[in-house]
Amino acid sequence: MPLLGGVRPPIAALLCALLAVAAFNALAIGTVHEQDVPQAVRDAERHIAEDAADSVGTSITARATAVRRSAASATSAGSRNPAAILRSLVPAGHPARGGVLLDPRTGRSVASSGEKVPLTGVDVAALVRPGTANIAPRLVSSASAEPRLLLFARVAVSAPGHKQDENQDQARDLVPDQGTDERELLLIVSEEVAAPVVYGDGRTGRLVDRDGKVLATTAVTGEAPAPHTEHRALPAAAVNAANAGPHTGDVSGSVLGDGHEGLRRVTGWASVAAADGEDDTSGLGLTVLTVRDVAPAKEGADHTWFGVMAAGALVVIAVLGTWVLWGTMQRPLLRLHLSAARLARGVSDLPEAREELARPVPVVAFGEPARVGRALESIRRQLLGETGPEPVRPVRRRPGVRAVVLLCALVIAAWGVPLVFLLNRVPAAKAVPAVVVADQQARTEAVADRVRRSLGRSRTDLAAVASAVSGMPRERAAEVLRRERTAHPMYRSLYVLDRTGAIALRAGKQPLRTLVHAPTGGGITQVNTSGKIPAIAAYAQIPAAKNAKKAKNANGALPAVVVAEIGVNALDTLVAREGLGSVWLTDERHRVLAASVGFEAFQPLPSRGLARLVARTEAAPGGVGSPASAVLHAGTAPGGGPSVAAAAPLARTGPVAGLGLRVVSAEPAAALKLAAYQLQARTVLAGLLALSVGVACLGWLHIVVVRPLRAVTRYAERLAGGDRRTVLYPVHHDECGSVTRSLELLRQALAERDRGGGADVAAAPAQSPRSGGPPQQ
Structure with a gap:
């Protein structure tokens, strides 16, 4: 029989696959252990250190650039x-x-x-x-x-x-x-040396040099940790990163300290890297460390017993299912294969042919194999002349081999479906620790600060450009704009407006402006409130030149203000942060202006829960906005589970505060490295594997055995009932195909006997069918 054909391979594959799933279930679920400080907390601390290091590097580069620009x-x-x-x-x-x-x-x-x-x-x-x-x-x-x-x-x-x-x-x-x-x-x-900017109550940020010496410290609330942690207690990996720089790839990490006073200290560290490719600030050997004391979680349940019990149940199902399939399908079908082959030899011209026909065909008592066995016994008796064709009697609908396969599938589904949909489910409010929610809010505030600083630097740089072009001839002012546009890739368009609001000079793409009149002073504004491309612009008033007549443009109007439009691509880059999930920058009407994921311009937030969370950050009358965070269904993916979401106002004071911009983030709780979600994911995976294995192996068995066996049953019963004209063509090269070939030989022998008027069957042997072709009549 072929290696992948017949009844034995799918049954053996089902047994081996289910045993493998049981082993995976015991190992994967049994190795999930509740930790007093989840890995998600340590990863968040590492990302917070990376955000602070990025802020330090960007600030140093910006100040160095400002000094060079001034010079x-x-x-x-x-x-x-x-x-x-x-x-x-x-x-x-x-x-x-x-x-x-x-x-x-x-x-x-x-x-x-x-x-x-x-x-x-x-x-x-x-x-x-x-x-x-x-x-x-x-x-x-x-x-x-x-x-x-x-x-x-x-x-x-x-x-x-x-x-x-x-x-x-x-x-x-x-x-x-x-x-x-x-x-x-x-x-x-x-x-x-400025201290790193960090967010989150109880968190301390430190800037250390390559020798581990603390250069500056920032405590969000409370006092800084004791000085004994300044040098010896610093992670050696942080010092190594400061000395080696980012070229080694080891530029950030987190360390879990020992417990003290009922708390565990979590330290994140990140090497300060350059904000651009020109200034290698990592050569300074600076490293940012963030320290926070967290309350350890209570020791959770051990899931080893659940994994072992579930694996044991699957082993029992695999053994019983294999035994049932062996007893109802494999063993009877092999016996039919041998019996049909014996009868086919009985119609040959061999001397012992009569002896092969003399032995009755054993008949099992279940399903299609029993019906085929009874038909073969009737054919044997007809060949011996003991009886004539027996009309096919209507068979009552009784369970057969297809019902056995369906029963095995239901038993496997009874084990796998609860694992996929019911077991090891923990409410999100209990599964996500409060410290993880607080870290999400802290990182969202850091992103808001990053965007605010970038917009503030754009306004400051634009003020320098406005002073530089004051009184310049048109050609030289256009060259200054082109150089400034090249030096600031985040500028989508850079242009000068005259007193009437018309564009006098431009560098970059066509502006998206909706400003009718030239604004006064300097600040940040939202360029448009509709369209396909959102944009925010910085503008600065051009100071009056001493010789104003020489500064007029072609229309005779004096330049009034310089405007720099910041495109959506630059805003998308500013809000995107690793490990923060989906991040959106929204306007005062909670419409999306930029995002780290795909979005449509000025679309609303994906869910009402996020909109309500953003509404909580709005300022009360006479107050200022404040950040907010919660565990909710963010609607970031169809059918997605709960997410850890946070929102923070972009700025509480200054020119950006008037825009009402908000930064909103949502990280799926299932993506966090929490034991509850790891257990849930592995439980679901084990259930899916069991269901997949059951569907694959039982479907394989249905295709190669059940369907051909049901067809062979109909052929055998019609042949026993007197149908001598239907030629049987073997399709499968397995047990069912062997039975079909034998039935064709028996049909030829019966047809020859009928034409000979009841002569001895041994005197008119049937011819064997050609290999691979239809039988000879």
Whole structure:
């Protein structure tokens, strides 16, 4: 018989597969153990540290870029006081502790302000050697042993003694006049090392150097942890990451500390990486650590007993099902195969042919095999001349082999369906710890802060652009816009409006603006409230130029404001964070402006639960909005379960607060590494495997055995009833096919006997059918 044909392979496969599912059930479910601090809490702490590290790296890069921008847009004024030049170079609002202008050729200070800038270990000549790119920030120690972050920029100024004209003083795009002698100075700005921004009650954020020394600490509420944790207790992996940098791939992690005073300390760490590809802030060797004490959960139930019991029940089902199939299908069918072959040999011309026909056909007492056996016995007696054709009697509908297969399927389903839909289900309110919900809210607040900072930097940079283009000729102002648009990929469009609201200059794509009149002052606004592409814009007033007549555009109107539209792609990138699930940025009407998942512009949130959660963040009369979090059905996927959701206002004060923007996040609870959901997932998987195995193997058995056997039963009964004209063609190369071939030989012998008028069957042997073709008549 073929390897994959016949009755034995599907029954054996069913037994082996069910035993394998039982073993998987015992191992997978039995190994799920409740932890006092779930893995989801440790993963969330790692992500919170990553968010804080990203904020630190982005902030350092932004301040370094601001210093270089200020130096690049400064007026070269050799006749001015060096101290005045230095004051003009420090960006407005920059948290500088001190600044110095150095002559790189001599290393001497030309001008200084504020506290003394520590230059220990700084090789000025090496920093400004020809061919070097932007100078990366440095971390040094000051005279008071406090760490200082040094930011560098090259400054081109006119050599002393050269007089500058009025046009040079007005042009601030750092394009020097060809007739001016210039020299290059080095600007160094010293500032304090800022502590990382973290969210969540009871959480502490620390910024440490490559030696594990704490440089700055931020405590959200309460006092910072005791100093004994500053050095020796820091995770060694964090120090290694600070030294190795992100190239090793080991840049973040979490550590679970020992219990103290009934609490467990969870520490997350992440290496500070560069916010862009130009400044390698990871070379500073900084690492952010976040620390939080959590109350350990009570010891949960051990699921080993459930896994073993369920596996044992499946083993019993597999053994009993195999025994039933063997007794009702495999054994009878093999006996029919042997009996039919024996009768076929009995009609041959062999000497012992009569002996083969002399033995009666054993008949079983169940289903189709019993009916085939009775038909073969009738055919045997007809061949011997003991009786004539027996008319086929109507058979009452009784259970057969198909009912046996269906019964086995129902028994397997009775084991698998409860596992898929009923067992090991825990209400979401009990399965998700409160600390996980709080971490979701903390991360959502961090995303809101990230978007707010980015929009704030756009407004600050745009103010610098507005000052630079003030009084510039049209061609040079257009070049400044193009350079600024290239330096800010998040800008979809950058353009200048005149007093009438018309576009005077533009760089980038066609604006989506709905502004009819040019706004006054500076700030952040929502560009459109409908359409296919949402956008938010920053704008800044262009200060009046000294020679206003030269600044008119082609229509004779003076430029009024510079506008930078921030496209949806940039907003999508800002809100997307690993491990936070689906994140949306909504307007004041709770419509989606950007998201980390696919969305339609200005669509509502996926569920009413999320809309109600966002409504809880709105400010009461005379108050400010506050973040909110809950476990609810977020509707992020059809048929999805509960999610851990949070919402936070983008800003409570400042220009962005007036827009009413909100950041909303929802992480499916099943995606969290919680023991309850791991147990549920493995239970469902075991049930699905059992159902799949049962459907596959029993379907296989139905196709290759049950259906052919039912057809063979009809053929045998018609042949026993006198049908000598229907030719039987064997289709399957298995037991059913063998019985069909034997029946065809018996049909030929009976037809030959009928034509011979009742002659001895041994005298007119039947011919064997050709291999692979129809039988010969």
